[in-house]
Amino acid sequence: MRLVHNFLETSAARLPEKTALICGEQRLSYADIDRQADRLAASLVDLGLRRNDRVVVFLENSPEAVIALFGILKAGGVFVLLNPGMKAAKLNFIVNDSGARTLITQASRLPVVAEALVEAPELATVICCGDLPVPSPALAGKGLIPWQRIIARPDAPRPRSAAIDIDLATIIYTSGSTGEPKGVVCTHDNVVAAVESITTYLGNVESDIVLDALPLSFDYGLYQVLMSFSFGGTLVLEKSFAFPFKVCERLEAERVTGFPIVPTMVALLLQMDLTRFDLSPLRYITNTAAALPVPYIQRLQALFPRVAIFSMYGLTECKRTLWLPPQELTRRPGSVGIAIPNEEAWVVNEAGLEAAPGEIGELVVRGRNVMQGYWNRPEETARTFRPGRWRSETLLYTGDLFKRDAEGFLYFVARKDDLIKTRGERVSPKEIENVLCAIEGVAEAAVIGVPDPILGQAVKAFVVSAPGHRLSEELVLRHCCRHLESFMVPKVVELREALPKSPSGKIDKKALAQADPQRRPPGLAETVSPDVSTALGI
Numbered sequence: 001m002r003l004v005h006n007f008l009e010t011s012a013a014r015l016p017e018k019t020a021l022i023c024g025e026q027r028l029s030y031a032d033i034d035r036q037a038d039r040l041a042a043s044l045v046d047l048g049l050r051r052n053d054r055v056v057v058f059l060e061n062s063p064e065a066v067i068a069l070f071g072i073l074k075a076g077g078v079f080v081l082l083n084p085g086m087k088a089a090k091l092n093f094i095v096n097d098s099g100a101r102t103l104i105t106q107a108s109r110l111p112v113v114a115e116a117l118v119e120a121p122e123l124a125t126v127i128c129c130g131d132l133p134v135p136s137p138a139l140a141g142k143g144l145i146p147w148q149r150i151i152a153r154p155d156a157p158r159p160r161s162a163a164i165d166i167d168l169a170t171i172i173y174t175s176g177s178t179g180e181p182k183g184v185v186c187t188h189d190n191v192v193a194a195v196e197s198i199t200t201y202l203g204n205v206e207s208d209i210v211l212d213a214l215p216l217s218f219d220y221g222l223y224q225v226l227m228s229f230s231f232g233g234t235l236v237l238e239k240s241f242a243f244p245f246k247v248c249e250r251l252e253a254e255r256v257t258g259f260p261i262v263p264t265m266v267a268l269l270l271q272m273d274l275t276r277f278d279l280s281p282l283r284y285i286t287n288t289a290a291a292l293p294v295p296y297i298q299r300l301q302a303l304f305p306r307v308a309i310f311s312m313y314g315l316t317e318c319k320r321t322l323w324l325p326p327q328e329l330t331r332r333p334g335s336v337g338i339a340i341p342n343e344e345a346w347v348v349n350e351a352g353l354e355a356a357p358g359e360i361g362e363l364v365v366r367g368r369n370v371m372q373g374y375w376n377r378p379e380e381t382a383r384t385f386r387p388g389r390w391r392s393e394t395l396l397y398t399g400d401l402f403k404r405d406a407e408g409f410l411y412f413v414a415r416k417d418d419l420i421k422t423r424g425e426r427v428s429p430k431e432i433e434n435v436l437c438a439i440e441g442v443a444e445a446a447v448i449g450v451p452d453p454i455l456g457q458a459v460k461a462f463v464v465s466a467p468g469h470r471l472s473e474e475l476v477l478r479h480c481c482r483h484l485e486s487f488m489v490p491k492v493v494e495l496r497e498a499l500p501k502s503p504s505g506k507i508d509k510k511a512l513a514q515a516d517p518q519r520r521p522p523g524l525a526e527t528v529s530p531d532v533s534t535a536l537g538i
Contacts, residue, residue: 040071
């Protein structure tokens with residue numbers, strides 16, 4: 001049996017003094033992280049954490065976030081990593097939905113936390129990194145504890161974890177079709193299976209140095225931590241990709257061998273003169289979240305002829321699904337590959353039969369990496385996770401449309417639902433529409449994704465004013481910026497007198513998308529905001 005926190009413990013036992021994590025000026029060894037995670041685990045147990053209790057981690061990419069996730073697991077808990085840019089309303093929903101009794105955050109986020117916890121009766125403790133301000137009334141009864149006090153406590157025996165591999169390790173919240181986030185439930189076994197499979201085809205070894213500029217709340221970013229610690233490598237953790245030049249300097253300085261990216265990052269990298277950096281140690285580049293445009297692939301191949309480029313496809317419900325062997329990239333650049341090791345993936349048509357080559361159908365996945373379902377959502381779980389042939393076997397119906405070629409390589413076609421994939425995030429139009437409709441004077445609103453060469457898709461909002469009201473694009477965007485995370489704020493707002501309707505009276509989003517399919521959101525392809533972290537949401 002192997003549990004997720006065993007990744008850290010095994011590497012700390014084998015390589016105690018090896019640098020495990022580099023973040024800014026901080027360099028922590030495996031022994032450092034293991035020791036601090038043990039102290040956090042002991043403190044959580046002292047605070048009353050019980051097996052399978054959820055703990056929300058509301059931190060930016062940092063050593064504290066890495067220590068927190070392992071400490072929670074060592075204590076027998078379940079970690080819930082959230083984007084630190086999240087607004088109070090969504091934070092409140094997730095805290096209550098997950099039933100978390102403890103939240104770990106940083107001082108700069110306390111105002112948002114205080115607003116979110118006004119109605120969060122189950123949450124009893126807030127652990128805060130950084131200098132503690134005078135607590136607000138909302139935090140007065142939440143047992144506010146300084147992180148430093150926990151990490152500075154004397155060493156104590158490691159808490160004995162009673163967890164087994166079918167216990168929960170994490171709940172990863174994604175956008176839901178109802179507009180509310182939904183939590184993907186992941187056991188230790190699910191996570192371990194995904195890590196073992198991915199590190200197998202990447203060929204990871206303990207000399208690998210991986211740079212992670214992706215948010216840890218994004219499962220692609222999170223798994224860079226878990227994978228690096230599983231094979232005893234070194235992780236270079238960046239807070240974001242806000243400053244691409246600085247990231248490239250770090251790639252060179254730390255002699256990085258593995259670099260996970262998303263298309264938005266590639267779009268910026270390709271605007272730079274990368275020949276000025278010595279990136280010769282780079283062994284592989286991986287891409288997921290959205291398919292890389294073929295011209296991007298060709299330019300990357302020209303820039304890095306000796307680097308293996310892995311085009312991949314996955315979704316939170318099973319972490320990773322497909323990978324394209326690098327030697328196939330030139331032959332079939334539009335493919336996202338074949339099933340990852342120890343997994344099966346195939347396409348079914350509308351009749352539920354395996355689709356023939358070239359026939360479009362839904363991708364179905366089978367393997368240990370298929371997660372357990374959605375937290376507190378039995379009906380959605382039953383629709384997406386269906387019984388397989390064998391007892392306890394679950395098949396994941398991805399909701400994504402694919403086709404395969406005669407040799408079995410798979411090609412992404414489209415998503416069955418209308419979730420928008422932008423900046424590496426899945427965005428629910430309903431959630432944005434709810435915010436838009438809260439604006440005084442808005443009669444109707446609809447949100448769609450429109451093609452964009454940098455973002456994959458850009459969020460476009462259509463807004464209809466109520467009689468007697470006059471809205472402006474600036475007013476709508478200002479409201480969205482106050483109430484939505486940056487990657488969810490529409491890039492384009494179109495004010496209309498009316499929205500097209502279907503025969504049943506619903507807003508016809510297909511008509512909106514087809515009205516001007518070639519229209520490009522102004523400025524997106526030509527310019528990138530100086531504040532790249534806000535513009536890209538990564």
